[in-house]
Amino acid sequence: PFDVLVVGAGPAGAAAAVYAARKGIRTGIVADRFGGQVNDTLGIENFISVLKTEGPRFAADLEAHVRHYDVDVMNLQRAARVVPAEKPGGLIEVHLENGGVLKSRSLVIATGARWRNVNVPGEQEYRNKGVAYCPHCDGPLFKGKRVAVIGGGNSGIEAAIDLAGIVSHVTVLEFADKLRADAVLVDKLHSLPNVTVLTNAQTTEITGDGSRVNGLTYRDRVSGEETHLELEGIFVQIGLVPNSEFVKGTLELNRFGEILVDAKCQTNVPGIFAAGDVTDVPYKQIIISAGEGAKAALSAFDYLIRTPV
Numbered sequence: 001p002f003d004v005l006v007v008g009a010g011p012a013g014a015a016a017a018v019y020a021a022r023k024g025i026r027t028g029i030v031a032d033r034f035g036g037q038v039n040d041t042l043g044i045e046n047f048i049s050v051l052k053t054e055g056p057r058f059a060a061d062l063e064a065h066v067r068h069y070d071v072d073v074m075n076l077q078r079a080a081r082v083v084p085a086e087k088p089g090g091l092i093e094v095h096l097e098n099g100g101v102l103k104s105r106s107l108v109i110a111t112g113a114r115w116r117n118v119n120v121p122g123e124q125e126y127r128n129k130g131v132a133y134c135p136h137c138d139g140p141l142f143k144g145k146r147v148a149v150i151g152g153g154n155s156g157i158e159a160a161i162d163l164a165g166i167v168s169h170v171t172v173l174e175f176a177d178k179l180r181a182d183a184v185l186v187d188k189l190h191s192l193p194n195v196t197v198l199t200n201a202q203t204t205e206i207t208g209d210g211s212r213v214n215g216l217t218y219r220d221r222v223s224g225e226e227t228h229l230e231l232e233g234i235f236v237q238i239g240l241v242p243n244s245e246f247v248k249g250t251l252e253l254n255r256f257g258e259i260l261v262d263a264k265c266q267t268n269v270p271g272i273f274a275a276g277d278v279t280d281v282p283y284k285q286i287i288i289s290a291g292e293g294a295k296a297a298l299s300a301f302d303y304l305i306r307t308p309v
């Protein structure tokens, strides 16, 4: 059995594996796809001390760092279920989709999250070519340009307020008949001069010139009329879904499906820790996930030395 088993190998899982291995304890990492969301990222310009890198390069660097240590790496494996130990100090089981079972004295869950897509023609084609999901990451790339934000919930309106300070104009498209964000955010949004809000607006297509986004088409759900907007960027803000389905019923989740953790990354089950985008820790970012992963591994180590077998 492992002392620390990490599930997920994005920035959080990789950091947890490196921190655990450096304690000289038996460490394993099992993941569906090494690198996680970073693989889908074009440029990364906000990982402090790295001025600029590319997503796939960053993912390869994460893997190289983990493999530099004595870590059992199990890539292309999905966890299906977690069975907690019968008593603290006992073995926790991770059942894989392929039928295998891994056992460990402690567990770090770092399975990340995925952005919900609008699923209209053009979205996949122009992903990273004008279609973006993270305003903190990609906002500055659209300085002085026209952008749209799809989604009028809290994350959409926060994004629109943030972007309005950088870009020339923001159009917010909300499917429902009114914005769903908190009133204080909506008031702030309405005070900005370079924002247009469209409600009852169903995005039907993202258009481009073959290499980059040049606009979007939406249908007015009341009149049925279709309109094409010319713009250079589209931020999709209709939800971030945590990859926590496999621990539902085992660990305590909030209403968004995020695993609840305390300041030491502990879940409600002794010996099981969680880190990164899959948790309720705010601001889903690489540097934050990596820091949380380090913290979870140190907490797991602390648990191991304090818990008799």
Ligand code: FAD
Residues within 6 Å of the ligand: 007, 008, 009, 010, 011, 012, 013, 030, 031, 032, 033, 034, 035, 036, 037, 038, 040, 041, 042, 043, 044, 045, 046, 047, 077, 078, 079, 080, 110, 111, 112, 113, 114, 115, 133, 134, 137, 138, 243, 246, 275, 276, 277, 278, 284, 285, 286, 287, 289
């Ligand atoms: P993830 O990166 O999501 O990794 C999760 C890991 O768990 C993966 O290895 C996955 O395969 C694995 N996994 C999931 N489910 C299972 C399972 N059941 N069994 C086994 N393994 C599983 N952040 C920035 O700071 N800067 C940026 O510029 C930036 N740009 C972004 C651009 C895009 C397009 C996207 C999508 C995100 C961007 N982000 C950026 C956000 C950043 O990528 C995430 O915050 C970060 O990757 C989260 O790390 P994580 O380790 O928590 O999860």
